[in-house]
Amino acid sequence: MRRISSDMPNTDMQYRLRRQEQGLANIQSKLGGDGSRIRELREDPMAASHAIRYESYLARLNRYEKNAQYAMDHYDTLDSYLKEYNEVLQRIRELAVEGANGTNGPDESKYIAVEINELLKELVAIANKTGQDGKQVFAGDKAFTEPFRLVEGSVEGGGESMVVRIEYRGAGANRRTEISDASYTTLDIGGGEAFWAERMNVISHTDATDYRVNEATSIFVDGVEIQLNAGDTVAAIAARINQSTAPVKAYIDPETHGLALTGTNPHLIRMEDRQGSTTLQDLGIIRMTNDPYAPNWNDSALVSGGSAFDMVIRLRDALFRHDQEYTGSQGLGGIDLALTNIQSHLTVEGSRKERSEMTKNRINEEIANVTAGLAREKSLDYTDAATELALMDFAHRAALQTAAKIIPPTLLDFLR
Numbered sequence: 105m106r107r108i109s110s111d112m113p114n115t116d117m118q119y120r121l122r123r124q125e126q127g128l129a130n131i132q133s134k135l136g137g138d139g140s141r142i143r144e145l146r147e148d149p150m151a152a153s154h155a156i157r158y159e160s161y162l163a164r165l166n167r168y169e170k171n172a173q174y175a176m177d178h179y180d181t182l183d184s185y186l187k188e189y190n191e192v193l194q195r196i197r198e199l200a201v202e203g204a205n206g207t208n209g210p211d212e213s214k215y216i217a218v219e220i221n222e223l224l225k226e227l228v229a230i231a232n233k234t235g236q237d238g239k240q241v242f243a244g245d246k247a248f249t250e251p252f253r254l255v256e257g258s259v260e261g262g263g264e265s266m267v268v269r270i271e272y273r274g275a276g277a278n279r280r281t282e283i284s285d286a287s288y289t290t291l292d293i294g295g296g297e298a299f300w301a302e303r304m305n306v307i308s309h310t311d312a313t314d315y316r317v318n319e320a321t322s323i324f325v326d327g328v329e330i331q332l333n334a335g336d337t338v339a340a341i342a343a344r345i346n347q348s349t350a351p352v353k354a355y356i357d358p359e360t361h362g363l364a365l366t367g368t369n370p371h372l373i374r375m376e377d378r379q380g381s382t383t384l385q386d387l388g389i390i391r392m393t394n395d396p397y398a399p400n401w402n403d404s405a406l407v408s409g410g411s412a413f414d415m416v417i418r419l420r421d422a423l424f425r426h427d428q429e430y431t432g433s434q435g436l437g438g439i440d441l442a443l444t445n446i447q448s449h450l451t452v453e454g455s456r457k458e459r460s461e462m463t464k465n466r467i468n469e470e471i472a473n474v475t476a477g478l479a480r481e482k483s484l485d486y487t488d489a490a491t492e493l494a495l496m497d498f499a500h501r502a503a504l505q506t507a508a509k510i511i512p513p514t515l516l517d518f519l520r
Contacts, residue, residue: 158477159478162471162475165467168282168283168284169467169468169471171281171282171283172283172460172461172464172467174281175291175456175460176457176461176464177236178291179454179456179460181241182241182292182293183450183453183457185230185241186298186446186449186450188230189231189299189446190443190446190450192223192226192230193443193446196439199223200220200419200431200432200435200436201432202216203216203217203423203428203431204428204435204436205428206428208428213423213424213426213431214261214262214423214424214426216423217262217420217421217424220416220423221266221267221420224413224417224420225267227299227412227416228254228267228270228413231251231252231295231298231299232251240274242292242294242295242298242299243275243294243295244278244279244294244295244296245276245279245292246273249273249274250273251273251274251295252270252272252273252274252299252413253271254267255267255269255270255271259420259424260421260424261421261424262420262421266420267413268417269413269417270413270417272295274294274295274296275294275327276326276327278292283460283463283464284463289456289459293449293453294371294372296372296411297449298445299411299413299442299446300370300372300409300410300411300442300445301415301438301441301442302408302409303366303367303409304365304367304371304373304409305364305365305367305407306365306366306375306389307357307360307362307364307405307406308357308360308362308364308387308389308402308405309360309362309404309406310362310386310387310402310404311360311361312338312363313338313361315337315338316335316337317333317334317335317336319334321377321378321380321383322378323375323376323377323378323381324376324377325345325365325374326350326351326352326371327350328348328349330344330350331344332383338362338363341363341383342354342356345365351367351368352367352368352373353368362387362388363387367409369445370409370441370445375389375390375400376390377390385402388405389402389405390402410438411442412442412445412446414438415438415439415441415442416438418430418435419431419435419439423435
């Protein structure tokens with residue numbers, strides 16, 4: 105029960121006026137602020153919770169849009185380099201056709217071989233190019249390692265400063281970027297995939313008939329981890345490799361009784377034991393090496409299937425020998441294999457770019473829709489706010505005038 109006194113009208117009037125002043129200050133701060141109508145959660149809890157969800161989703165969409173744009177730019181760079189590589193290979197093929205012409209003499213074949221040797225160096229230069237971000241384009245996840253090392257020496261009939269082999273020092277294409285919720289696109293093509301020609305075959309000469317895995321471990325095939333259990337036989341290991349996503353097929357060689365692998369497409373097969381394990385070493389597939397870039401195949405294993413560079417080197421050497429039969433058959437066939445592989449990767453990159461572009465366009469539409477939803481929940485309607493401010497200001501002035509009439513001056517007012 106309130107106490108009635110002569111001071112009560114004055115107290116009540118001051119309380120109501122302060123409430124009006126607080127409302128005026130609130131609407132004025134909204135009009136002069138960041139455009140949000142919600143300054144405190146208690147003003148509209150439901151709208152505030154919706155706005156938080158919208159803002160979180162909008163932040164993710166903006167990140168995905170940037171990732172998709174980065175992927176598109178990266179694919180443009182890849183596409184330009186692969187097309188340059190394809191053009192040089194086409195020129196080498198033209199020279200191979202010319203070199204297979206029976207009317208050419210040994211000197212003409214040598215001239216063609218010298219030109220092919222220079223074009224081979226250009227192929228390696230393209231394969232070692234960097235992108236706009238300063239990373240090696242074809243080194244896989246070893247982005248700061250030059251993927252191909254050119255080794256020069258002497259070649260019979262060709263003299264000095266000839267390319268004798270090309271060593272790949274990169275890794276697999278493991279870099280990916282998220283372009284939508286739980287949806288990724290692979291950014292790179294490893295040099296061991298893009299610049300290969302033949303399907304690889306690796307056959308161990310170690311008889312694994314009685315082999316058993318000592319303890320649970322794992323092996324890596326083309327970057328894919330394959331779990332092994334204690335007691336697994338070589339047949340079980342082959343089955344686990346075949347069940348994995350690695351682009352290889354494993355089997356038991358009927359002659360050597362050892363583990364054998366063949367690529368399902370032209371690429372450099374990469375094999376690795378888990379740290380502390382020696383399963384592949386015991387099976388005679390790989391060997392220990394202190395050089396992280398050197399091929400780690402076991403010396404006794406039979407390894408076949410070469411890169412595009414190997415095909416060019418074989419063709420060049422055949423021309424130096426004036427071996428027109430090899431030039432027109434296996435030499436030309438090897439270049440065609442390399443061209444087929446590089447053109448298939450051009451198609452893959454084009455498809456990835458198209459997907460990224462479609463994703464980016466879809467995200468742009470989503471951003472517009474989410475932004476509109478956020479505005480509905482959170483943004484201030486300036487027309488309504490200005491009208492409300494005018495009404496509140498009018499009411500406040502009227503209240504002050506009414507208060508002046510209702511509350512008569514007292515002796516204390518005159519004393520002040």
